[in-house]
Each structure stands twice: as structure tokens, then as C-alpha cells.
Amino acid sequence: MSATDDAASDFAPDVTAAAEQAHDPRPRPKGRTDATPLIDRYAWHELAAIYAGIALFLFFLLAPFIEGFLVSLKPLSQLFSSPYRFIPENASFTAYLTMWQSVPGFARYIFNSIFISSVATVIVLLVVVPAAYAFSRFNFKGAGLVLGGFLAVNMFSGAVLIIPLFRLMRSLGILNTYAAMIVPGVAFLIPSAIWLLRTYMIRIPKELHEAAYMDGAGYLYTLRRVIIPIAMPGIIVVAITTFIGAYAQQFIFALTFNSKSEFMPLPVGLFAFFGKQEVIWNELMAASFVGIAPAMIVIIFLQRYLVGGLTAGAVKQ
Amino acid sequence: MRTERSTLIAWAFLAPALIYVLAIVAWPLVQTVILSFTDASLRKTTNWVGWANYDKIFNATFATVITRTFVWTFFSVLLKMILGTIGAVLLNAAVPGRHLFRILIMPPWIVPMAIGIFMWGWMYNGQFGMISGLLQRFGIVDGPVAWLAYGNTAFWATIVTDVWIGVPIVTIYFLAAIQAIPKDLYEAAWTDGAGRWYRFRRITLPLIVPAIITMSMLSLIATFNSFDIIWILTQGGPNGATTTMIIDTYQTAIGSRKYGEGAARAVVICIFLSLFSLAYFRVTRRLHPEGSK
DSSP: OOOHHHHHHHOOOOOHHHHHHHHSSSEEEETSSSOOOGGGGOOOHHHHHHHHHHHHHHHHHHHHHHHHHHHHHHHHHHHHHHOOOOOOOOOHHHHHHHHHHHHHTHHHHHHHHHHHHHHHHHHHHHHHHHHHHHHHHHTTTTTHHHHHHHHHHHHTTTTHHHHHHHHHHHHOOOOOOOHHHHHHHHHHHEEEHHHHHHHHHSSSOOHHHHHHHHHOOOOOEEEEEIHHHHHHHHHHHHHHHHHHHHHHHHHHHHHOOOOOOOOHHHHHHHHHTTTTSSSSHHHHHHHHHHHHHHHHHHHHHHHHHHHHHHOOOOOOO | HHHHHHHHHHHHHHHHHHHHIIIIIIIIHHHHHHHHOOOSSSSSSSBBBBBBBHHHOOOOHHHHHHHHHHHHHHHHHHHHHHHHHHHHHHHHHTTHHHHHHHHHHHHHHOOOOOOHHHHHHHHHOTTTOHHHHHHHHHHSSSSSOOOOOOOHHHHHHHHHHHHHHHHHHHHHHHHHHHHHHHHHHHHHHHHTOOHHHHIIIIIIIHHHHHHHHHHHHHHHHHEEEEEEHHHHHHHTOOTTTOOOOOHHHHHIIIOOOOOHHHHHHHHHHHHHHHHHHHHHHHHHHHHHHHTTO
8 A cells, every 4th residue: 555655646746846835935044135045055156067057958858859940940952961050041931831732641640649639538537537536535445456556557558568459459340440549548548647636636625525425415426516626627637648648649559550541640640751761851840840739738738727736736625 | 334335336436447447458468478378360270389489589589689678778767867866956956047947858758759759860860960960060970970770879879869758757756856855954964064065965865865766667667668769760770779679579569460479578578567566666665664655
């Protein structure tokens, strides 16, 4: 039990926020107008070293995006010229227009990606909300074991189970359909979603359940009318992380279980484009950036709700 | 009586998720083991072959693949931990702009993996890619280096990309661990005249060791399973230089349609993964004893 509980805290997203809050009201040196505590004062060379370190670190993490973006602006002729030039000369957004013709079905790939992620998210929520409710509300034998079992799913990737999954998809007759990508994907999204939502639901006071029970409400009614509304911020966070997970995960299943181009999600659609002998790099990069956009838009929403959901603590105690 | 009924209800609420995962993860796992003892392929008939698949795969080539997987995983996890620790310490420094920097480290983690990997594919391009281009510009290498074309460089190139994807989450986790350290420890040491490096070595590092161990175990499992990066960049090539166990299994099972042999390879992976998970649970239990919450 302790192991599973600890693992829950490992994945709980509120650690940073909580630590930040506990950290911020630092003792301030008295009689100073400058708010920075003495211990956090840096000599100029320390400051320079820190900024240099951060710059290097960020460069490593962001270089592919910077380079990718610059490439998307370069005309092909300049792209394939030596010597290497970092900054594009006649930058233009032409690739962002021409790619719609060169990557046939590009709009379709984006639609497929969003569609697959959305359906997967809905299915995950449908099975995860009652399951998280069960884990947070009831103390029953085997709860710890089942929770641990869900966690164990996280240790397998789809690649390990690809053979039986392929046969399963074939016998279900759903190879080369959306379902072949959604059905296995959902299974790998359920465990994290349960763990995350459970930590939200546990914070809902037991008295609320009791009160609903005393008023004669059934469990299903309580879940629907009491728990779900209160846990909404948590459910939204889970929905968003699941959506992102589903968007990021679309590779191996889509690569293996679907060969029809009209159902391909963006990563696999672009991979086919990537695999061609003469890759039109500026368009590939432009397509990648447009493809990232939906995920990025979701992230912007995530930040707002994540903060709101965490600070509200799901419910006032 | 009420407890019995509520237990039943609890299982009812649990049932959809449980059945789903059992059907799509647990049952296929069992099937993998069963398949590994058959000669299943695209042919209609399937026969029991006993340990023949295992006999067939345990040879020098497979031993090389296992060693390669461990070396690949080891360096990838090691680099993630080192960079994650450095990143967390840097981002913890009370300098202006740190909140922005903490957001700026996220993209590799947030962006769909495959798309980040495409960008690395271009970076590694020998003729026109950024790495080769900049190295030539600064005169570090003489001519273009096609990173993915040679076994040795491809091996390290895939590791670097894997580290790139893994570092953000490791950094954030370590940052949280650092911020959970009581501030009075630092203040006490500071009052006694301890320098920054001393405080890092004697306070920060020892106190985040549990976080480092926990994260490296989790990272080990994830890295061992890494598929997308290698498949997109090299498909296990050149000449098998980046063929890890996962890639090898996929090639055997899906590429050559040898389900039985592929399943035997998958079983070997599962055994390693189970050992890692067991170690993870034991270690976390020791690091965070009961009642620490």
C-alpha cells in the first residue's frame, strides 16, 4: 500500500505549486528596500554563470524548434546550399501555403489526429471517472492491488504487446479503421488518468457522500450530481492530459494497425512524407509546426485550468 | 451488510476500466507468452514448438542486441539524470526570469514525440543540418558529418534525441524535490559561512538523492521501451547499430511476420521490465517508508 501511495505522490502534479507557495514567503531582511533575501544575492560572476548555464540548457531543448522554424522559412534552393547558413536570407511563409498541395491529405491528417485524440479522451473519461470514484469513496479489499495493477500497465509499451494486439485487431475486424488506433491507445491512457483523478477525488470530504446518502441519494446519483460537479476542475485536467497523451502517442499503433492514408494521424502521415527519398524539408517543418498548433492551444487552456484546479484543491475543506 | 453491498458497488464502478485494461493489456500479455511457444505466422496452421523459439533467438546476435539495449538505456538515463539535476539547480536559482525559463523547458515534452523527432532528423542531416553545419563553421570537423549514416554516431544521435525528450520532465521533478527542501537548512549553513557549492554538495544533493533514484528507475523503464525515436530516425540501422530489443522485436514480429519468434523476444523484454519494476517498488518502499506522507 505504501509503495502505491508513494507512487501517487510521485505523479501528483501539485508538488511544484505547493512547494512554490511554501517557499515564496521567505524571511526578508529587515530595513532593506530590496526584496531579495541576502542568501539569494548573487555576485555578478555567479549571475553570469547561471544565465550562461540556463542559456545553454534552453538552447539544447529549443534548438530543434528554432532550426525547424527557420527551415520552414527558407526557400528550398537556399536550404540545399553550402555553406550552412543559420539565418534564412529571403525568408518567406511560402512553405506554409504550398505544403497543403505537397502533403496530400495534410488537413485530413490533422483532422484524424484531433478526432482520434478526442474519441480516446471521451472513452477514457467514461471509464475513469467511475473507477476513480470507486477508489476514492470505497474501502474495499483488493483496492491497493488493483491500483498497483493499473500502475504496472505503465511499464509496458505498446511495442511489447504489438503481436497479440495485431491479432486481436485483426480478429475484431477493425484493422485499417480509426478503432484500430483508438482501442489499444485508450488502454495505455487509462492508468495515469485513474491515478491523477483519484488524487483529486480523495480530497472531497467524506461528509458530502454521507450527506447525499442520508438524503437517500443512490451512489450513481451522488456521483452524477455531487461528485462530478465538485471534481470538475480535476476532470478537466485529466481530460487535457489525456488528450495530450493521445495526441503524442499516435505512432506505433497507427503505423502498425492502419495502412489507409485517409485514416492516418499526423505523425504517421508526416512519417510517410519524411521517408520519401527527396524530402521537401521546408514544407515538412511547416507542416510540423501547424501540426503542433492544436496541442499547443490545448496547453494554453491546460495552464489556466491546471492552476485553477490545483489552488481550489477541488473543494474547500 | 452495508459494507458487502458497497464493496459490490465499488467493483461495479471499477468494472469498465478494469475489464478494458484486462482485455487490451493483461490478456495480450498472457497471449504473448503462449505465442512464444508456437510457430505462429501468417500461415493458417499454428503448432506448438516448445522452447524452439527461445533456442533460436539465444545466440550471439541476440546477446549483442541485449548488450546494446542496456548500453543505450544506461547512457540515456545517466545523461537525463545529470542534465535534469543541472537544469533543476539552474532553474531553482533566484534570478529574474526563472518563471519564464521553467515554461520554456517544456516544449520537447509537450510536442507530439514524432514531430520533435522529425526536427532532429533534419538537425542530423549531414549536408544541410544544423549540427554538421555549425561544427563545420567553427572548424571542429572538416567536412559534412551525416550523423545517422554511421553506426557509432547514429547510436549516440538516437541517445541524444531520447535525452532531449526526457529531460524536461526529469528537470521539473527534480526542481520540485529541491523546492521541498526546508529553507532553514540553507540559511543555517549560510550563517555558518558555507559557500554555494558546499551547500549544493552537502544539502541539495544528499536530499534529492531519493528523487534521483526514483526518477532514474522510472526513466529506466520508459527508456527501455523507447521505440518511436529509433524507428523514425534510423529504423534500427545503419547495419543494426541502433537495433535495441524493442526494435528487434518489432522487426521480427511485424517486419518479418514471425509472430512466435517475436513473442519470445517480447517475453524476454517483459522479464527485464518486471525485474526493473520490482526493483522500483522495493526501492521506493525503502526510500519513502510508511507514514512519511
